[in-house]
Amino acid sequence: MAQLNVQHVDKIYDNKVQAVFDFNLDVKDGELIVLVGPSGCGKSTTLRMIAGLEDISAGHLLLDGKDITQTPAKDRDMAMVFQNYALYGHMTIYENMAFSLTLRKENPNVIHKKVLAAAEILGLTSQLNKKPSQLSGGQRQRVAMGRSIVRNPKVFLFDEPLSNLDAKLRGATRREILLLHKRLQATMLYVTHDQTEALTLADRIVCMSMGHVQQVGTPLELYDAPANRFVASFIGLPPMNFFDVTVREGLLEGRGFKVKLTEEEKGILLPYAGKTIELGVRPEDVQEGTEATLNVFSNENLGMNTLIHGHVGDNNRISAKLRGWFDYEVGDNVNVAFTRKHFFDKETGVAIRKGEKA
C-alpha cells in the first residue's frame, strides 16, 4: 500500500535555472500516473526528485504520510526502471534480477523464490541463464522491470522505458506493463513524451510544459476537455486544428469561413461576443458536411480512415481524419463540418467552458 503526495515541489539548479515550478500531485494507492510532455518540460526531473536522484529545492514529498524529502534514494523503497535498462552485461538474467537483493544480503533461498516469481510474471523463466546481450530490447526491458519487482517496492518509477524499442515491440511491452500493473496493483509513476503511451496506460495523466503542470486528469478528460491550448495541441494525433475566429451572433467567423454555433455553444461564448477567440477542432471531428470547404493538398489512406491535409477559407491549414477510404486529388474541394468544437481564450490560451467569464 503506498500513497504518494508531492507538495509544492520546485527544482532550481545551481545555475539558477528553474526546471520545475510548484509541482503538486496526490497519487492514490495502486494508481498508475503518467507524466507526459515535450522534451525539457521537467517530467524526468520530477521523477528523479521523487526517486531521490535529484535534490528537491523546495516543497515536500510524502510517502504514506511520512516526509521523505531528505531521505536518501536507497531508503525510499522505490524502484526505478530506466530507458537504457541499466543491466549488468557480465551477469546472467537471474543474477541481474537477484542483484539488489544480494546486496541487501537477503537469504539466497528467499531471493530464488522472488526471482522465479518475477520471471514467471514477466515470461522470462526460460531466459534466466542467458546474458542480457542474448535478449531482445523488449526482453531486456522486462528484465529491468523484473529487477524492480523482486524488491517489492512501494512505488515503481518508469523513466521512458519504451523509448529504445521499435514501434511493434513498444506496443507489446506497453500491454505487458498494463497487465503488470493490473496484476501487482502497485503504485506507479511513468514518464513519457509519447501521448499514445500516456493515453493507453494511465489512470491519470499529468501533462507538463516548461516545468509547469498544465492539467491533471484521466486520459478522457485530457482528450475531451483539455484545460488549455497546450494540452489540446499535445494530446491527440494528428494534433488539433486551431483557427482564429470572431464570435458573432449565432456563429463564428474565421478567415474566409463561417461556422454555426449550437444553442449550448452560444451560451458558452456569450461573454465573448464580438471578441476574437481560438477555435480548436480535432481532425477526427472534421467529417463530411456543409459548414466549410476543404481544399485538399494531400490525401493519406490509413485503412479505416483517410487523413486529409488542406486549407479552409483564406489559407487556414487543416487536417481531417475522415472515416472510410477516399481518394481525393490535390486541389479537390471537400465539404466538411466540425462535429465537436473546443474554444480557447486568445490571450491566455485557457479553455472556455460553460459558466466562465471572459
Add this chain to the structure above:
Amino acid sequence: MNDEKYIRLDRMRYTKNTTASGLALLSILFDVFFFISIYESNVGSWYYNILIGASILYNLIFLLAAFLSSEGIKNYKIAYSYLMIALGIGQIIRIFIYPVTAHNSTVIIQEKAVTVMENPQFIRCVLYLLLSAACLIVGAVIGMTRSKALKDHLASLKAAA
C-alpha cells in the same frame, strides 16, 4: 524432500558452482607460490638438468588445466572434477620429485657440503603443494557432489513435467 533443500537444489539451475571454481583458482595460486619458492637457492648448477625442463613444462600444463577445470566445474561439468582429482594427485607426486630430492641432496661449494634445499624452504614448498592438492581434491569432491545433485534434480523436474 523439504522445501529448503528443494530450493537449494533448484538454485543450482541458475547459479554457478563458485566454491569449487574458487578452490581450483586457489590451487593455481599455491602452485605459483611453490614455483616461486623452489628457485630460492644458491646451489650452482644442481638444478640444470632435464627434470627442471620437464617441471617447467608440467607447470604450464598444470596452470592451463587447472584454469580450464575452474571454468568447467563452475558450470557443473562433472568431467572436470575427475581432471581436478588427477591434478591434485599430480601435485602430491610432485612433492617427491623436487622438494624431497632437493632436500636430500647436497652440493660442494667452496669445499663445503651445502644442502640444496634447507628445511624452511622445503617445508614451504611441501606446504604449497599440499595446499594446492587439497584445494583441487576438495573442489573436485564439491563439484562432483553438486553436479550429481543437479543432474538428479533436473531429471526429477523433467519427469514431473
